[in-house]
Amino acid sequence: MKLTVNGVEHDVQAPQLASLLHVLREELDLTSPKAGCQQGGCGTCTVLVDGEPRRSCLLPLAAVEGAAITTVEGLGAADELSPMQAAFDEHYAAQCGFCTSGFLLAGTALLNGSPGATREEVLEALSGHVCRCTGYVKIVRAVEAALHGEVHPERVEASFEPEETEVLIPGSPA
Amino acid sequence: MTSRSLDAAQLVTPTSREDAIEAFGDGAELTVLAGGTILMPELNYGRLRPARVLALWNAGVAGIRREGSSLTIGAMTPVAELEAAPEPLATAARSVADREIRAQATLGGNLCATPGGEIPRGDLQAPLIALGARVTTAGAGGQRTEPVEDFLSNGPGGRLVLEVELEEPAGAGHATVGRPHSHGFTILAACAAETSEGVRVAVTGAGSHAVRVHSVEQALAGGASPEDAAENVLKDVQPRDDALASAWYRQRMLPVLVGRALHDLSQKEGTRG
Numbered sequence: 001m002k003l004t005v006n007g008v009e010h011d012v013q014a015p016q017l018a019s020l021l022h023v024l025r026e027e028l029d030l031t032s033p034k035a036g037c038q039q040g041g042c043g044t045c046t047v048l049v050d051g052e053p054r055r056s057c058l059l060p061l062a063a064v065e066g067a068a069i070t071t072v073e074g075l076g077a078a079d080e081l082s083p084m085q086a087a088f089d090e091h092y093a094a095q096c097g098f099c100t101s102g103f104l105l106a107g108t109a110l111l112n113g114s115p116g117a118t119r120e121e122v123l124e125a126l127s128g129h130v131c132r133c134t135g136y137v138k139i140v141r142a143v144e145a146a147l148h149g150e151v152h153p154e155r156v157e158a159s160f161e162p163e164e165t166e167v168l169i170p171g172s173p174a
Numbered sequence: 175m176t177s178r179s180l181d182a183a184q185l186v187t188p189t190s191r192e193d194a195i196e197a198f199g200d201g202a203e204l205t206v207l208a209g210g211t212i213l214m215p216e217l218n219y220g221r222l223r224p225a226r227v228l229a230l231w232n233a234g235v236a237g238i239r240r241e242g243s244s245l246t247i248g249a250m251t252p253v254a255e256l257e258a259a260p261e262p263l264a265t266a267a268r269s270v271a272d273r274e275i276r277a278q279a280t281l282g283g284n285l286c287a288t289p290g291g292e293i294p295r296g297d298l299q300a301p302l303i304a305l306g307a308r309v310t311t312a313g314a315g316g317q318r319t320e321p322v323e324d325f326l327s328n329g330p331g332g333r334l335v336l337e338v339e340l341e342e343p344a345g346a347g348h349a350t351v352g353r354p355h356s357h358g359f360t361i362l363a364a365c366a367a368e369t370s371e372g373v374r375v376a377v378t379g380a381g382s383h384a385v386r387v388h389s390v391e392q393a394l395a396g397g398a399s400p401e402d403a404a405e406n407v408l409k410d411v412q413p414r415d416d417a418l419a420s421a422w423y424r425q426r427m428l429p430v431l432v433g434r435a436l437h438d439l440s441q442k443e444g445t446r447g
């Protein structure tokens with residue numbers, strides 16, 4: 001089956017009823033969508049399907065054949081963040097990061113579809129996403145900053161100066 | 175966990191209503207897949223390994239058709255689209271889960287929703303019953319159209335839901351036990367509508383599917399006040415304990431909610447939708 005992710009077409013082998021989440025992570029090595037609950041209740045697996053936020057754990061592969069899938073890997077690069085990513089960075093809207101991909105994509109869809117969203121609409125758009133670290137305040141602040149165009153990518157770029165990484169634990173992914 | 179692999183499932187994706195009906199046949203040994211918001215977790219966790227799956231994505235049974243005050247709503251219509259349907263259906267649709275789930279979950283899946291861990295999860299059933307909606311299904315013996323409450327009490331097995339028809343009511347009322355998180359399932363809800371056959375009332379959360387409460391309707395028709403009529407709800411439903419609430423709590427809250435829904439209806443009567 002053919003699957004288009006972040007503009008690249010892939011031939012995938014997984015069963016037609018495997019979840020899109022499984023295919024993205026296990027077959028295509030795209031690990032920004034997280035397998036939080038795999039039953040629709042947490043939002044960490046959210047991707048964009050033709051621009052709309054969807055739970056990739058609830059989508060059978062066969063249902064998205066021919067659709068354009070976007071994951072965080074397709075949003076921006078480390079030295080060229082998308083406006084939503086830049087806002088999350090600037091507002092410290094991620095702690096452990098497990099929920100962040102889902103929030104970024106839900107926020108991106110909101111930015112593209114209703115940039116004039118009110119506070120209530122922002123909360124509604126994010127309501128299916130669970131964060132166990134931040135208390136949500138900084139996430140909401142970041143999404144609203146992006147909606148209002150109040151991001152300063154130059155400050156973000158500076159924080160992405162390549163650093164020497166020290167591998168402390170042998171075999172760790174650092 | 176069953177031993178059959180996901181690979182072994184034969185997937186059928188009909189591209190018309192007629193092909194879907196033919197592929198469904200009498201429904202034996204077949205799993206219907208609509209939005210998948212209930213079925214996919216079953217597949218993800220290996221609790222379900224179907225032999226044959228009929229996916230309705232391309233079957234042409236989605237969308238709302240309006241003719242005057244009549245609406246025909248296809249089984250594959252996403253819950254999100256029902257947010258613009260007549261009340262009390264719109265309010266119930268808006269309170270289903272979150273934006274992403276509502277865009278994927280369907281009307282047909284909601285009518286056929288099996289309780290999850292004993293928790294009922296078909297929040298659109300009560301508003302449809304209150305509206306006097308009729309559901310058209312296919313299966314053994316051909317197509318039939320029947321009131322939603324009859325469809326639900328027969329159990330959804332063996333039927334392919336095609337569409338639901340309803341008339342815009344002259345007024346509507348809705349009351350629910352609100353829960354703080356969008357993924358909290360409904361503990362209890364009551365719906366009322368002023369239809370061409372009088373006021374119809376239904377409740378969610380007092381059994382595995384929604385129930386029409388005739389005793390309340392009859393008391394109202396006999397001239398009882400909304401508060402007095404609402405007390406009759408326990409003649410038609412026997413609430414049970416489940417993971418969300420106790421039978422004790424439900425017995426006390428049901429008359430209150432039915433009373434509120436009737437009050438809501440009386441405030442809005444005459445204002446269509």
Ligand SMILES: Cc1cc2nc3c(=O)[nH]c(=O)nc-3n(C[C@H](O)[C@H](O)[C@H](O)COP(=O)(O)OP(=O)(O)OC[C@H]3O[C@@H](n4cnc5c(N)ncnc54)[C@H](O)[C@@H]3O)c2cc1C
Nearest residue numbers: 040208209210211212213271279280282283284286297335
């Ligand atoms: C996080 C989360 C929160 C939720 N919150 C709510 C909520 O607040 N309220 C609520 O009511 N529900 C809720 N649900 C449950 C579910 O999303 C809805 O009931 C939904 O409408 C089911 O539709 P579906 O198309 O996704 O069903 P599917 O998963 O595709 O199917 C569900 C069942 O119906 C059968 N079926 C589907 N369509 C047909 C058809 N046309 N003919 C015959 N059989 C059919 C399937 O075989 C299956 O048994 C929630 C689910 C999740 C994951």
Ligand code: FES
Nearest residue numbers: 037038040043057
């Ligand atoms: S993993 Fe998909 S919603 Fe939790």
Ligand code: FES
Nearest residue numbers: 095096131132133
């Ligand atoms: S940052 Fe840890 S769950 Fe949200």
